[in-house]
Amino acid sequence: MREESKHSLEPGPAHIRDAAQRVLDHFIEQLVDCASQNDGILSASALEAQVKTFVPLDSPEYSKVFNDVWQGCYAIAESAHWAKARHSHFERIMVKCFADLLPRSNEPLSPDRHLSRRIIPGFINALQQMMGQELYSQHSDRVDALVETMRAVHGDAFSWDDVYDDAICLAVVEDVLIGVSQHFPDMAKRRNWMIDVIAGQMPSASDEAEKEWYFGDAAFHTLMNALYGPLRQRYLDVEDRTGLADRYGESEINNLSTLFAGLAADHADLTQAGRI
Numbered sequence: 477m478r479e480e481s482k483h484s485l486e487p488g489p490a491h492i493r494d495a496a497q498r499v500l501d502h503f504i505e506q507l508v509d510c511a512s513q514n515d516g517i518l519s520a521s522a523l524e525a526q527v528k529t530f531v532p533l534d535s536p537e538y539s540k541v542f543n544d545v546w547q548g549c550y551a552i553a554e555s556a557h558w559a560k561a562r563h564s565h566f567e568r569i570m571v572k573c574f575a576d577l578l579p580r581s582n583e584p585l586s587p588d589r590h591l592s593r594r595i596i597p598g599f600i601n602a603l604q605q606m607m608g609q610e611l612y613s614q615h616s617d618r619v620d621a622l623v624e625t626m627r628a629v630h631g632d633a634f635s636w637d638d639v640y641d642d643a644i645c646l647a648v649v650e651d652v653l654i655g656v657s658q659h660f661p662d663m664a665k666r667r668n669w670m671i672d673v674i675a676g677q678m679p680s681a682s683d684e685a686e687k688e689w690y691f692g693d694a695a696f697h698t699l700m701n702a703l704y705g706p707l708r709q710r711y712l713d714v715e716d717r718t719g720l721a722d723r724y725g726e727s728e729i730n731n732l733s734t735l736f737a738g739l740a741a742d743h744a745d746l747t748q749a750g751r752i
Contacts, residue, residue: 601677650707
């Protein structure tokens with residue numbers, strides 16, 4: 477029965493169970509030692525005394541055990557989160573816009589060159605709020621259809637790099653970024669809003685570098701420059717800007733212009749204030 481229960485548990489609960497078993501095994505060993513010193517006899521009073529002296533919550537040894545359990549559970553939860561996130565193709569291509577700034581798997585976060593992966597849930601939520609659920613779903617459906625088609629065509633040779641480079645994928649990213657640019661007429665106000673949304677949804681950190689890292693003014697500008705850097709280059713090119721205006725209309729391109737000017741001015745203000 478115990479083996480059946482063991483195999484029925486999910487990884488997280490199983491990890492907690494194993495830790496509890498370690499504590500219980502240690503207590504049993506303590507009882508066995510006590511009994512062996514009394515010809516195998518353990519009286520009720522001796523048992524009560526052993527229970528009172530067994531205080532794993534205050535033990536440095538078990539403080540480490542509990543910390544290890546937390547680290548393990550966090551890793552399991554994070555792995556489950558990313559496994560689920562990988563099923564959202566649209567979210568994946570949007571995160572790809574700044575993926576080069578994220579630590580790779582098992583790579584420690586370097587504050588001077590990385591954004592934490594923990595910003596992704598809040599980033600996606602901010603994107604959803606600015607786009608609206610209907611438009612968000614429409615773009616998700618476009619990307620899902622693209623991925624299904626490419627998997628059907630390429631089979632085992634399917635590659636996400638091919639998806640990222642596909643014209644439809646590039647158009648979706650461009651549509652989203654130009655569409656949400658309308659929400660940045662007041663850069664400082666939108667910056668504060670995005671910091672609140674993203675920082676407020678960051679999962680708990682497990683290592684010291686992650687604990688010390690936060691999503692603030694500098695990280696906001698790093699993220700925005702990664703998202704809009706390619707569009708800025710196209711905007712500055714006369715021929716490309718004309719193409720963008722033909723496709724999206726002058727009003728949308730004016731929103732881009734306002735966003736780029738706002739980012740530059742806001743960065744200057746924050747720099748002068750010593751905040752970045």
